[in-house]
Amino acid sequence: MTKALIRLFIRDAENTHDARVREQYGVLSGAVGIACNVFLFILKVVIGLVTGSISIAADAFNNLSDGLSCLISIVGFKVSGKAPDAKHPFGYGRTEYIAGLVVSFIIVLVGFEFFKTSLDRIINPAPVTFSAILVVILAVSMLVKLWMGAFNVQIGRSIDSPVLMAAGQDSRNDVITTGVVILGMVAGQFTTLPVDGYVGVLVAAFIVWAGFGIARDTVAPLLGEAADPEIARSIEKIVMESDYIVGVHDLIVHNYGAGRSLASLHAEVPSDSDFVAVHEVIDEAEKRVWQRTGVYVVIHMDPIDVNNEHVAALRGQVENELQGIDESLSMHDFRVVDGERQINLIFDVVIPFSYDKEAQRDLLLTIRNELQKIDYRYNPVVTFDHQM
Template identity: 85%
Template sequence: MTKALVRLFIRDADNTRDARVRERYGVLSGAVGIACNVFLFAVKLVIGLLTGAISIAADAFNNLSDGLSCLISIVGFKVAGKAPDAKHPFGYGRTEYIAGLIVAFIIVLVGFEFLKTSFDRIIHPEPVAFSVVLLVILAVSMLVKLWMGAFNSSIGRRIESPVLMAAGQDSRNDVITTSVVVIGMIAGRFTTLPVDGYVGVLVALFIIWAGVGIVRDTVAPLLGEAADPEVARSIEEIVRESDYIVGVHDLIVHNYGAGRSLASLHAEVPSDSDFVAVHEVIDEAEKRVWQRTGVYLVIHMDPIDVNNEHVAALREQVDNVLRSIDEALSMHDFRVVDGERQINLIFDVVVPFTYDEKGKRELMMQIYDRLKEIDVRYNPVVTLDHQM
């Protein structure tokens, strides 16, 4: 079914880097979601009103909020697909995350409203009618939601959309909440306790939990998160394939929406190289990264002395000291300023984010002391930074 819908409604479906193709995927997902959720809302609301089951009514309005979420998702994809302009030279891709955040707030609001209603039902219980027909309809609802979950997740993975992945997870969450509703209906036949109200509370709490999860997923890229490890490793490996480049560091990736990333990186090259040739190699590396990963990369060239045996020996000493302190430490931009009474060892150390300010001060002291133990003339000039 998913493949048939993609073939029918999306031209050039395999070109998922194209903003227009991403927009078509988003609109298709939203339209299918609206159709399915409006149908489920109507069916469950009728059942809830006829039987007086507050948990089913809660589940119905959850479906309605899902339909509204799909509409917001469509608007988000439409805006995200706009071409860059003077005001937003990197495009509108992050609108997709903002749409997801709005959806999350709607879900949380609906959850709190039905939490209140369910508590009221516990305090003022009413009997819930039971029918095999109702169970069949709810079972159909679960099957529809399972398919929607698979549909959204499949498209989300295909275009690398966190919003659609969240929508897929939300559909699977709905299957769980509906299952709880069915359990509540069955239990209501064997007890006078307000099982329906208690089940409604569980459904409401699950809705809130799902909304909070989506908030986390959408706020993270808006605030700025670390580069995906696979993408970072791929970029570094592609750059290292180049002649002249002997090391890379300080990779920073900026996300301007799914499929729209800009990055910068420092590439170490021998200081005695032909820099015209090096410039050409760096241009080629930037192009290869774009072609293979879709990331627009800018490379800064760092000349280093790799053919000086004295400098190489000092670099190895410093590297051994760092690894003896913490295997997670790494070094770059190593330079030496020689003198008779003092040898300045100038370098940057990449430290994990687990180091707090106190830990950093202690680390600096350890580096200083251990290098002084090797040679009292060593004067470490160290800059600490983090892997982005």
């Protein structure tokens, strides 16, 4: 059914990097979500009124909040699909994340409200009517949610949308909460304890937990995440295909919404190269990265001395010592200032974020000691940085 809906409502569905196509996917997902959730809301409200079950009512309003979330998602995709302008030259892609954050707040609010209602049911118990046909109807709603989860996950993967992936996970969470509600209805027939209220508390807690999870997933890209390792490796590999370029470092990727990423990196080239030719090669590398990954990259050229055997030997010694200290360490921008009594080895070391200030001081001392075991004249001048 998912493929049929995509064929019916989305033009040029394969071109998922196109903002207009992404918008169509988002609107389709939201529209399907609204239709399904409104249907489930009406169904469960009726069941809740007939049976007097607060847990079913809680689950019904959870579906209503999901429908509202789908509406906000549609608005988010519509705004994020707007073309860049003078005020926002990088586009409106991050609106999609803001929409996801608003959705998470609504989910958390609904969860807290039904937590209070369920707590009141525990304090003031009321009988719950049980019917096998009602259980069957709730089971049908679970099947609907299972399909919605698979639908959103498939579309979310197609367009690399964290909001739709979160919506898919939320639908799967709803399957679990409805299953718990059914268990509560059944258990309530064999005890005088207010099982329905306890189950309502569990459902409410699950709703709140899901809301916080979605908030976490949408806040992360708004704050600025590290580059996706796969994208980073792809960019570096594409750039390294170029003539003259012998190394890359300091790759930084800025995400302005799905399908809108900008990057910068430093490319090491031999210092005795024809720099006009190198400039052309770098321009070509930037174009290849854009064509293959959809990331707009700016490359800074770093000339290094690769033909000096003495410098190459010193570089090899330093690299070996760094690997012996910690295999996660790497270096770049290596230069040498020779002297009779002191040889300055100037380079940058890329360290993990786990290295705090004290660990950095210890590492610098270790590097100095290990290099001076080779030659007491070695004076490492080290700058620490991080892989972005």
